[in-house]
Amino acid sequence: MNQRRIKTIIGKEWAETIRNKTITGTFAMLLVVFTLMPLGFAFGMPLLIGDEITKDPDVEMLNELLVEMFPQFAALSIIEQFQVFMLRQFLPMFLLVPIMGAMSIATYSIIGEKTSRSLEALLATPIRTDELLLAKSIAAALPSVGATWGAFLVFALASRLLGGAEVARYAIDSAAWSMILLITPLVAFLGLGLGVIVSSRVNDARSAQQLGGVLVLPIVGLMVGQTAGLFLLGVPLVIIGAVVLFLIDLAVMAIGVSLFNREAILTRWK
Amino acid sequence: MIHTEKLTKQFGNFTAVEELTLDVAPGELFALLGPNGAGKTTTVRMLACLIGPTSGKATVVGRPLVEGCDEIRARVGLLTEAPGLYEQLSAWQNLLIFANLYGVEKPEAQVEKYLRLLELWDRRNEPTGGFSKGMKQKVAIARALLHEPELLFLDEPTSGLDPSAAKVVRDFLAELKQSGRTILLTTHNLDEAERLADRIGVLNRRLIALDTPEQLRRRLFGRHTLVRLAAPEPALAEIACGVAGVQKVTWNASTLVVSLNDPDVENPALIAALVGAGARIQAVTEERATLEQIYLQLIGEEGE
Structure with missing residues (x-):
């Protein structure tokens, strides 16, 4: 692999992404919303509703569930239990940023090259298709994963500042950290692998985004599952999820690599 | 290469x-x-x-x-x-x-x-x-x-x-x-x-x-020399036919259209023979097929 060529493509991708207001705007909005929303629910609602929140039967039921899974929760006040529950509830939302970010960058990148007809000139250079795919993958995955980790760090620090040490310790425990550190890169690679596959079939970034919309469903399912009390995020669940995702990533990337060869791109991609 | x-x-x-x-x-x-x-x-x-x-x-x-x-x-x-x-x-x-x-x-x-x-x-x-x-x-x-x-x-x-x-x-x-x-x-x-x-x-x-x-x-159209005369004189066509290298002679109004093997070599003898026979020549040019004619001919032949 030629590092100069890979670095050149990464630089080109980022130079183009920065100039794409649709991507940068959506990306920034997702980060702000997904960081502030859980903080608002966890710390804003008790301020607005006060003690009434502790009398809500649903909150009571979920707190009981938490205490059942983590007996040490009983030491927290009802409000603190609510805060921990809300903060944990929104954790899977952080996975939307890498999957949507990586997919957006990958689809805009490939579809952009298709519509501007720049791929042929690019493929006529000595760059190998695996170098090109790797460079595009890194260019899409790095900002998505980095931004997610950055946003989560802000979220963790804000939780500590607003909720205190105990709330932060229970809300952002080892399960949360392992999910962010382990699952984030895996979903980013899933997003960009699917981005490559979708981009090979369509010529319009919006169509690609719509097809990619189905990707968020499993993550929404995670949130709904937690809310319904079906499960709570724990380290074993994260590890199982990571293994499953890794296998899916391998399959998706294998399909992406098979689609990404010079002849297929020039003659079979629509 | x-x-x-x-x-x-x-x-x-x-x-x-x-x-x-x-x-x-x-x-x-x-x-x-x-x-x-x-x-x-x-x-x-x-x-x-x-x-x-x-x-x-x-x-x-x-x-x-x-x-x-x-x-x-x-x-x-x-x-x-x-x-x-x-x-x-x-x-x-x-x-x-x-x-x-x-x-x-x-x-x-x-x-x-x-x-x-x-x-x-x-x-x-x-x-x-x-x-x-x-x-x-x-x-x-x-x-x-x-x-x-x-x-x-x-x-x-x-x-x-x-x-x-x-x-x-x-x-x-x-x-x-x-x-x-x-x-x-x-x-x-x-x-x-x-x-x-x-x-x-x-x-x-x-x-x-x-x-x-x-x-x-040359392959498709050969080369033609066009001799424009003051007036058509049928006897000049026979004179032209007698010149070595001339393959075909036709009239186009008052212009004599002469097909030659190699005009660069044969034109001087042709012109000398015509002038010697009393032809009043106004102009001598070469007819060149355009690339467009060549192309259309080739593509046309291919389609037949």
Whole structure:
């Protein structure tokens, strides 16, 4: 692999992404919303509703569930239990940023090259298709994963500042950290692998985004599952999820690599 | 520089290029002519190692297709049919990307050289999306030349350009030819091919003719000398027929149309014989078939 060529493509991708207001705007909005929303629910609602929140039967039921899974929760006040529950509830939302970010960058990148007809000139250079795919993958995955980790760090620090040490310790425990550190890169690679596959079939970034919309469903399912009390995020669940995702990533990337060869791109991609 | 033997490309059951055999010598400008769908772009893509042949073999810059593709791509330049620039990026950024991809030793200096040569230096920092078609084509030409390729493939270089932009590009191609670079040009523009090319190949999925424009003309139409007289004099036709090398004589109003084996050699004897017979000659010209006539004849024969 030629590092100069890979670095050149990464630089080109980022130079183009920065100039794409649709991507940068959506990306920034997702980060702000997904960081502030859980903080608002966890710390804003008790301020607005006060003690009434502790009398809500649903909150009571979920707190009981938490205490059942983590007996040490009983030491927290009802409000603190609510805060921990809300903060944990929104954790899977952080996975939307890498999957949507990586997919957006990958689809805009490939579809952009298709519509501007720049791929042929690019493929006529000595760059190998695996170098090109790797460079595009890194260019899409790095900002998505980095931004997610950055946003989560802000979220963790804000939780500590607003909720205190105990709330932060229970809300952002080892399960949360392992999910962010382990699952984030895996979903980013899933997003960009699917981005490559979708981009090979369509010529319009919006169509690609719509097809990619189905990707968020499993993550929404995670949130709904937690809310319904079906499960709570724990380290074993994260590890199982990571293994499953890794296998899916391998399959998706294998399909992406098979689609990404010079002849297929020039003659079979629509 | 290019050697192909029965090079064939099929897409499923469709044969895009059939048993193409040709040689392009170093320093030659070779034009590939053909109607839409004749396989010109497919041929260029095969020779530039973008797609693989279905059968046959070829060497480009001395390296075999398929096995030698990494080296071929590094040593040839390709101007694609569409400029295909990164339109949000400047001309400078576009060219620097490709200079780095081609592994150019001093990329900035090389980019500057071509931006100045193609008179784009003053607008180097503007996004190429705002450039005219002609300017975009110039950037694309610079992109194909950055690594100083030995062989240049130009796929429809003036397609879609207005006449003045096309002239700028054509003049630049003439300069490139003078510099001794080997060029394979595909075009619909017969005038362009005639002005620039040393040899022409007419492709309609398979190669139906291959020669210099002059030889194609002779082969298909022969050469005619037109002798315009003050008035038609039937006896002069018999005089002309008696001159060595004359194959056929016809009248077109008051003009004698004489088919000759080699007008350069036989015209003096013909004119002397006519003058000696008292012909009042007003003008002597040579009728030359245009490349358009040659092309239409070849494509027409192919379709029959």
